[in-house]
Amino acid sequence: MSIDVNNESGWEVDEQSVLDVARYALQRMRIHPLSELSLIFVDTDAMEQLHIQWMDEQGPTDVLSFPMDELRPGKEDEEPPQGLLGDIVLCPEVAKKQGDGAGHTMDDELHLLTVHGVLHLLGYDHAEPDEEREMFGLQKEILESWRAQRDSGPASPDA
Template sequence: MSLQLDWSNEQTKFEIPEQWIGRLQELLRLAGEAEGMEEGEVTLTFTDNEQIHQLNRDYRSIDRPTDVLSFAMQDDGTDELDIIFEVESEDEPDPISGMLGDIVISVEKAKEQSEDYGHSLEREIGFLFVHGFLHLIGYDHQDEESEAEMTAKQEAVLQKAGLSR
């Protein structure tokens, strides 16, 4: 198995070209390589500001839309509910053991930000996807040092993929 990307589009304002999905799969592979990860599954959902606003309010108690949310399956944080899965047979693999988690991107917010930063929507979505992936595997940006580390990792992956500013 390798790093796998499953995706869905739950918004109607912007078309998601197939070439972007290929680029996101490449970004997942590059980010995984940079972190020494060879296996796992990431689910990506494209949404709009209204849906991500609701998720942000419900799961983070922040009452506004955001650009990207990450929901880690392997998170062992004290604020997360424990997921208990019993395997009925030792021969059956645990279906969630390889799940890294879910990333939700507001394409509407990404479009706004791409215009603000003066780069393509494809680059902004790539940036948000790598950002979300890093959250799934345990990175955070609660202080200046950790934010600088995440930003450097994101930019390195984007440059390797040809999505630099």
């Protein structure tokens, strides 16, 4: 899996852990190992500009996803297609505020937002209640499994 990380935010970020959770989520979703993803950390001004440009909404947001080849989760009995997943843009400053409000660290919030971004790249959405249940349930499963693996040692993403 080729994942490029670019920190333009001015914030100190644990890039390796964000990279690890992104890689884990992609493996868990059976994305071809030669597919490509970009993770970009930006400041609030840059995020606000992207938010206005692409979502027509004011103010910075926490994460934006920009799919490229519209890849979808692989199936157990099929070889998944290789391609460009796209870009996930994260704003550490917004993540810090949200993490503080939720009672956890900025890193934990960035992990959650990274998985959230991966799922959006793979076609998941949360506009409708049933979509929200599916996406957030899957997001929770992936994060819990990744944290358990991280805290106890290597485990298969398919577990």
